[in-house]
Amino acid sequence: MNQFHTVGKRIPKLDAMDKATGRSQYIQDLKVPGMLYGKILYSKYPHAKIVHIDTSKAKKLPGVRGVLTGYDIPEIKFGVYKDNRPLKAGKVRSYRDEVAAVAAVDPETAEEAISLIEVTYEALPGIFDPVAAMREDAPLVHEAHKTNILKMPWKLHYGDVEEAKKKAAYIVEENFSTTWVTHCCLGASGALAWFDYADNLTIYSNTQIPSLAQKDFIDALDAMGMKNRRVRVIKPLIGGGFGSKLDTYAYEYIAILLAHHTRKPVKIVFDRQEEFIATSTRQPTLTRIAQGCDKEGKLLFRDISMILDNGAYTSWGATTPSVMMMPITTLYKVPNVRYEAKCVYTNNTYAQAMRGYGNPQATFAIESSMDMLAEAAGIDRVAFREINANESGYVSPQNFKITSCGLKECINAVVRELDMDRPKEKGEGVGMASLIHVGGGARVYKSDGCGTIIKVDDFGKVNVFTGASDMGQGADTVIAQIVAEELGLAVDDIHVIHTDTDVCPWDVGAHASRTTFVAGNSALGAAKKIKAQVLEVASKILDTPEDKLVLRDRSVCSMEDDTRTMEFGKLLRKAHFSRSGRMLMAEHFYDPANENLGRDFRGNLSMTYTFGVHGVRVKVDEETGKVKILDYVAAHDVGKAINPMLLEGQVYGGVMMGIGYALTEQILSEKGQCMNPNFRDYKILTAKDVVPMKAPVLESSDPDGPFGAKGIGEPGCVPTAPAIANAIYDAVGVRIKNLPMTPERVLAAIREKRGIDLCGIQAGKDTGDACVVEE
Amino acid sequence: MERIVSFVLNGSEMQLRIQDHWTLLHLLREELGLLGTKEGCGSGECGACTVLVDGMAVNSCLYLAAEIEGKTVLTIEGLALPDGTLHPIQEAFVEQGGIQCGFCSPGMILSAKALLDENPAAGEEEIKEAIAGNICRCTGYVQIIESIQSVSSRAQEKVKVVAWQADEED
Numbered sequence: 012m013n014q015f016h017t018v019g020k021r022i023p024k025l026d027a028m029d030k031a032t033g034r035s036q037y038i039q040d041l042k043v044p045g046m047l048y049g050k051i052l053y054s055k056y057p058h059a060k061i062v063h064i065d066t067s068k069a070k071k072l073p074g075v076r077g078v079l080t081g082y083d084i085p086e087i088k089f090g091v092y093k094d095n096r097p098l099k100a101g102k103v104r105s106y107r108d109e110v111a112a113v114a115a116v117d118p119e120t121a122e123e124a125i126s127l128i129e130v131t132y133e134a135l136p137g138i139f140d141p142v143a144a145m146r147e148d149a150p151l152v153h154e155a156h157k158t159n160i161l162k163m164p165w166k167l168h169y170g171d172v173e174e175a176k177k178k179a180a181y182i183v184e185e186n187f188s189t190t191w192v193t194h195c196c197l198g199a200s201g202a203l204a205w206f207d208y209a210d211n212l213t214i215y216s217n218t219q220i221p222s223l224a225q226k227d228f229i230d231a232l233d234a235m236g237m238k239n240r241r242v243r244v245i246k247p248l249i250g251g252g253f254g255s256k257l258d259t260y261a262y263e264y265i266a267i268l269l270a271h272h273t274r275k276p277v278k279i280v281f282d283r284q285e286e287f288i289a290t291s292t293r294q295p296t297l298t299r300i301a302q303g304c305d306k307e308g309k310l311l312f313r314d315i316s317m318i319l320d321n322g323a324y325t326s327w328g329a330t331t332p333s334v335m336m337m338p339i340t341t342l343y344k345v346p347n348v349r350y351e352a353k354c355v356y357t358n359n360t361y362a363q364a365m366r367g368y369g370n371p372q373a374t375f376a377i378e379s380s381m382d383m384l385a386e387a388a389g390i391d392r393v394a395f396r397e398i399n400a401n402e403s404g405y406v407s408p409q410n411f412k413i414t415s416c417g418l419k420e421c422i423n424a425v426v427r428e429l430d431m432d433r434p435k436e437k438g439e440g441v442g443m444a445s446l447i448h449v450g451g452g453a454r455v456y457k458s459d460g461c462g463t464i465i466k467v468d469d470f471g472k473v474n475v476f477t478g479a480s481d482m483g484q485g486a487d488t489v490i491a492q493i494v495a496e497e498l499g500l501a502v503d504d505i506h507v508i509h510t511d512t513d514v515c516p517w518d519v520g521a522h523a524s525r526t527t528f529v530a531g532n533s534a535l536g537a538a539k540k541i542k543a544q545v546l547e548v549a550s551k552i553l554d555t556p557e558d559k560l561v562l563r564d565r566s567v568c569s570m571e572d573d574t575r576t577m578e579f580g581k582l583l584r585k586a587h588f589s590r591s592g593r594m595l596m597a598e599h600f601y602d603p604a605n606e607n608l609g610r611d612f613r614g615n616l617s618m619t620y621t622f623g624v625h626g627v628r629v630k631v632d633e634e635t636g637k638v639k640i641l642d643y644v645a646a647h648d649v650g651k652a653i654n655p656m657l658l659e660g661q662v663y664g665g666v667m668m669g670i671g672y673a674l675t676e677q678i679l680s681e682k683g684q685c686m687n688p689n690f691r692d693y694k695i696l697t698a699k700d701v702v703p704m705k706a707p708v709l710e711s712s713d714p715d716g717p718f719g720a721k722g723i724g725e726p727g728c729v730p731t732a733p734a735i736a737n738a739i740y741d742a743v744g745v746r747i748k749n750l751p752m753t754p755e756r757v758l759a760a761i762r763e764k765r766g767i768d769l770c771g772i773q774a775g776k777d778t779g780d781a782c783v784v785e786e
Numbered sequence: 787m788e789r790i791v792s793f794v795l796n797g798s799e800m801q802l803r804i805q806d807h808w809t810l811l812h813l814l815r816e817e818l819g820l821l822g823t824k825e826g827c828g829s830g831e832c833g834a835c836t837v838l839v840d841g842m843a844v845n846s847c848l849y850l851a852a853e854i855e856g857k858t859v860l861t862i863e864g865l866a867l868p869d870g871t872l873h874p875i876q877e878a879f880v881e882q883g884g885i886q887c888g889f890c891s892p893g894m895i896l897s898a899k900a901l902l903d904e905n906p907a908a909g910e911e912e913i914k915e916a917i918a919g920n921i922c923r924c925t926g927y928v929q930i931i932e933s934i935q936s937v938s939s940r941a942q943e944k945v946k947v948v949a950w951q952a953d954e955e956d
């Protein structure tokens with residue numbers, strides 16, 4: 012077994028010291044000379060014609076430097092479907108539609124100017140229910156699109172589901188739904204843009220996709236008539252990402268437009284209400300699932316149809332079915348699978364990527380249904396999962412190739428750690444749910460690559476320029492550990508630069524839990540090249556064959572002769588300051604050998620897959636419907652924990668986000684309007700809600716991962732909701748099919764089961780009074 | 787309306803002309819450039835703006851600057867010793883994974899300090915209670931609680947914590 016000196020160690024996050032002492036700068040903290048403050052006016056209607064906009068009063072306000080509306084700007088289109096514009100003209104399609112924007116000398120003036128803009132609307136009928144929006148006569152959100160159903164044919168059928176249905180001994184069928192939740196990054200969104208004399212753009216932005224954002228902004232500049240300009244995207248520290256920063260947004264383009272219009276730097280930073288209203292949510296879903304198995308409990312088919320509320324514009328949320336396909340076709344061994352998803356335009360807020368990227372919604376339906384099917388077949392839930400568990404070497408109907416796979420070990424870990432079989436008190440129940448997620452990149456774009464440049468200085472210090480983005484998850488630290496390990500250095504010797512497209516190589520972005528695997532492999536490749544260079548020069552200087560040299564303790568040492576050792580910095584200086592001297596630099600671009608999904612959606616999306624199982628013990632109060640979590644176990648097969656402390660942080664954070672998703676969080680949307688845009692009414696969990704949690708880590712050592720590692724950023728929040736739903740069923744015998752599982756919903760289900768309606772009246776004892784209950 | 791306030795900020799006496807409507811958060815961030823104090827909501831719901839006023843954790847986004855007259859304010863910038871030595875709570879957050887994106891950290895650390903100054907051996911439940919007003923989206927709080935506990939559980943040993951109390955007590 013290899014002995015590592017930094018890999019596998021609980022090394023503090025590299026920037027933690029600065030963060031703990033208040034030195035870290037986020038977009039909120041940035042100021043540049045001459046900077047103006049931008050502010051956005053949003054729509055007053057969910058769907059309306061813009062009849063007239065009068066900006067004259069705003070323009071006259073002292074301190075205002077620029078006012079723009081959708082009629083003042085060129086045709087910049089953005090979003091996955093290019094159906095969105097920075098400022099709307101003609102009509103608005105949701106409450107978060109940007110109608111006008113102002114740049115002023117201070118935030119107060121900008122705010123006041125916004126209030127002076129007069130917009131005349133002509134209200135149009137809105138459509139807020141995706142099912143209704145699919146009807147022929149439904150009002151169209153985008154007239155030019157002719158229908159509200161997006162032309163994205165998410166549809167697959169492998170094997171023969173109809174035939175399998177005939178053979179199945181047991182079949183269950185059920186509907187599930189999930190609603191809007193949002194990222195709630197503590198550091199709100201923001202951007203700061205300016206142009207130089209030649210119209211080259213510099214933009215500081217909270218983004219998880221610096222390279223793709225750069226391309227979007229170059230396109231925008233093109234549309235503004237500025238061809239061939241340079242765009243530099245700089246990422247300040249980010250106060251949380253979770254997928255929210257995986258696209259470019261109107262506010263970024265507005266900052267660019269205002270900066271160009273005023274010839275001044277313009278900064279836009281969201282306040283909390285704006286962050287709730289004007290950033291994107293997780294995709295709400297309506298799911299119908301049928302599953303069947305044979306007498307022995309072997310899964311025969313899985314049949315899923317889904318409707319997704321896309322909202323008024325199209326961001327990555329609409330592509331979440333591509334990731335939902337992963338658990339649908341490959342969580343457990345299912346030979347026959349059918350899946351169809353329709354994304355539908357509505358006048359609601361539009362959805363985006365959020366940690367798990369559709370996987371939590373799909374897994375909620377699948378894993379709830381797994382328990383139902385086990386019960387129907389009379390097989391123990393755990394045994395049922397073991398019968399169907401994936402194994403190394405399995406190739407799923409979607410052509411996902413399972414390499415390392417610790418699913419069974421994770422099931423066992425949960426049974427053991429949760430003590431699942433111990434006797435239960437009244438109202439107590441246990442539940443489990445499994446997950447599969449991409450753990451070795453995800454080829455959703457033309458490239459799934461990441462570049463790294465390493466530069467070594469005269470003092471034995473190393474600069475690593477990576478395409479990876481850290482938003483707090485610890486990418487910087489993991490990369491430093493990998494490089495330090497390879498070069499025999501300490502993590503402190505490594506400075507990871509991940510913030511600036513002018514110096515960092517390309518990367519597709521911080522999504523799909525891919526950073527440790529892809530950026531890690533990229534860094535490892537570059538470090539290996541540096542190592543080869545070090546050995547080459549050291550071999551000459553120390554007069555020792557390369558294969559007899561090792562790098563350790565900041566030195567190059569001969570394995571055989573203790574006197575032939577040289578401190579790393581000294582060796583580098585010797586190599587540098589000599590005739591025909593050299594400085595050591597290396598670059599490496601790693602693009603995993605994974606595949607884009609083909610026409611039939613087959614293709615090995617990821618080099619490897621991460622598996623996990625969550626188990627939970629709950630107590631349900633049958634009088635109030637309140638669910639209390641007594642114990643939680645989240646077991647994951649992570650390949651190799653490069654940094655167990657940071658890894659646990661991802662799991663704990665993911666699980667708590669998942670518990671919020673399961674029990675408390677929801678955007679209350681009334682006819683497209685967010686009714687709870689604040690932390691008081693949007694119930695994010697607090698420290699008081701922390702549950703006793705264990706996070707056993709299984710290391711299956713992935714053959715392709717850097718030091719065996721797989722991705723783990725998202726899995727923590729994937730199977731949380733179904734694990735809890737299954738535990739609630741175990742506790743009180745009611746199946747909750749809609750998220751979040753609020754006390755009201757649980758109580759209603761308990762009463763319905765007992766035959767008591769919501770007004771507390773037992774069925775059959777009709778008193779003649781109508782029971783009116785408000786949702 | 788304007789007024790002049792005198793107060794102690796991170797160990798130094800200050801006299802400043804302020805506007806009556808300023809919040810303490812505005813004073814710290816915008817007028818004094820102390821950007822370590824963060825704004826997460828501006829309405830008392832997230833705790834990112836927590837600072838200590840006379841040792842008590844307050845949401846500086848709701849606290850009027852005019853009210854600091856004669857008081858002592860500690861922000862995250864004043865917590866480490868002048869020689870750079872971290873406060874044991876800061877050190878614990880760094881060492882034990884209490885910090886991810888870091889946006890909540892200054893407020894979280896100061897809420898923890900207010901608690902441990904008052905109750906050095908605080909247990910898990912007291913810790914949870916004390917930081918219940920500080921929202922963290924990244925960590926799930928587990929390692930934050932562990933960080934604080936690692937300090938409170940050493941209260942008996944009077945480890946380094948003494949160094950930070952010396953000034954105040956002597």
Ligand code: FES
Binds near residue numbers: 835847
């Ligand atoms: S900013 Fe003060 S409590 Fe959120």
Ligand code: FES
Binds near residue numbers: 884
């Ligand atoms: S570390 Fe990101 S909010 Fe707490």
